[in-house]
Amino acid sequence: METAERVTFGDSGLDRAAELRVDEAGLAALSARPGARLILLRGGEPLVEGPEEAPRLARVPLSEMAAQGLAFVFLGREDGEGTWAAALPEDSVPPEEGRRWADLRHVMAGLSRRDAELAATAKAVLAWHRSHGFCAACGQPSRMGQGGWRRDCPACGTQHFPRTxxxxxxxxxxxxxxxxxxxxxxxxxxxxxxxxxxxxxxxxxxxxxxxxxxxxxxxxxxxxxxxxxxxxxxxxxxxxxxxxxxxxxxxxxxxxxxxxxxxxxxxxxxxxxxxxxxxxxxxxxxxxxxxxxxxxxxxxx
CATH class of the missing domain: 3.90.79.10 (Nucleoside Triphosphate Pyrophosphohydrolase)
Known part of the structure; x- marks a missing residue:
């Protein structure tokens, strides 16, 4: 089908920059840039802005949330700047007036191709982290690695990757x-x-x-x-x-x-x-x- 990738959540051409997931110094440098941005979710609901008929995925400066102890997942680069995602506690309020938490099912058809891909990726990977905090091999707590694209067990050395x-x-x-x-x-x-x-x-x-x-x-x-x-x-x-x-x-x-x-x-x-x-x-x-x-x-x- 020539029109196959027009489906919602279809490929938007996002530069996922997978090579940076194993480059801690490179990721740190990218995250320190003024253009670093963060996508926030609460209970799986992304933070959006704009009118109901044409919502936009909100992006906040990464520096504003860096001191809150959040676990960041690296999503990729947009126009050369890094974009991350993080999950906030269930009782969190939108950090800025005019922004709101939205059920992704309700807004997905109105998002741009890029926003839809970012929201779907963030929601899926963050949900995986939430439900895979312990090693399936030995039962001990695991920790995030590779920019959020892996979980490592310090007890037995097993590596776990997001599933689809x-x-x-x-x-x-x-x-x-x-x-x-x-x-x-x-x-x-x-x-x-x-x-x-x-x-x-x-x-x-x-x-x-x-x-x-x-x-x-x-x-x-x-x-x-x-x-x-x-x-x-x-x-x-x-x-x-x-x-x-x-x-x-x-x-x-x-x-x-x-x-x-x-x-x-x-x-x-x-x-x-x-x-x-x-x-x-x-x-x-x-x-x-x-x-x-x-x-x-x-x-x-």
Whole structure:
């Protein structure tokens, strides 16, 4: 897909400067520059500014927060200056008037490509640090290393790295129809493409076929890759695929789905126009909506 990287959280060309993660002196020099900036999160919510319809990721001078004992994660360089991220306590208030904490799901579609990539990276890596404070090998406390991209165990020497969990999400078609489903507890009328975590020893194609069969009882033949999306809730990589259904009868697994149905292209167009009384379009910014729009516009090839 020529348009694949237009998906929310897609690559913005950020210079992640991975070579500096192992260069403590280089990182220290970069952090001491007046242009060093910090992105702040509280409970996974980034600090933003600007109007509700066009929010911007707030950046504060690193020097203003250096004395607070925060653990900084190096995100990369913007225009030659370093950008870091840090998590503040849950009761923290925005450091400046006019700025606010925002649910990333609510603002992700309105952020610029660069802000979205930075926010997703910061949220995922900081969440990993919060849940991996102890060594999985010996149980002793670990500490941050490599600019926040590694945790080291001083007791046994084991090194731990941030993880990303691959998830397949599938645009399954049968003629003019597309398969959608809804999970229990979702808002009324919300449907999306089927999705599921990949398992060890499984190919992407195998995961697509297995998940659709397990959740909806539909057999899938040919499978192809379309696009990907980092999904920091908390740390997934959505692998957008298309698949051709070999069967049409639906048998829903009630442990996975509340309902599933085939939706004709014409009806899906009304869904995205907000004219369908029973089905709502996927959340803005989610790869499901992106893939469905590309399908409706015949831009999948």
């Amino acid at each position: 969990d691959p998830v397949v999400i599938m645009l399954i078609t049968r003629g003019n129809d597309v398969l959608v489903g809804r999970s229990p507890g979702w808002p009324e009328g919300m449907y999306s493409l089927l999705a599921g975590f990949m398992e060890p020893g499984e190919t992407v194609e195998g995961a697509v076929r297995r998940e659709v069969w397990e959740e909806a009882g539909v057999r899938v033949g040919r499978v192809g890759y379309l696009a990907s999306q980092p999904w920091p809730f908390p740390a997934s990589l959505m692998l957008g695929c298309r698949g051709e259904a070999l069967t049409g009868d639906i048998t829903v697994d009630p442990h996975e789905l509340e309902a599933a149905l085939w939706v004709p292209r014409e009806r899906m167009m009304r869904v995205f126009a907000g004219e369908d009384p029973e089905i709502r379009a996927p959340r803005d910014g989610a790869i499901a909506g992106f893939l469905l729009r590309e399908w409706l516009a015949d831009r999948l090839d």
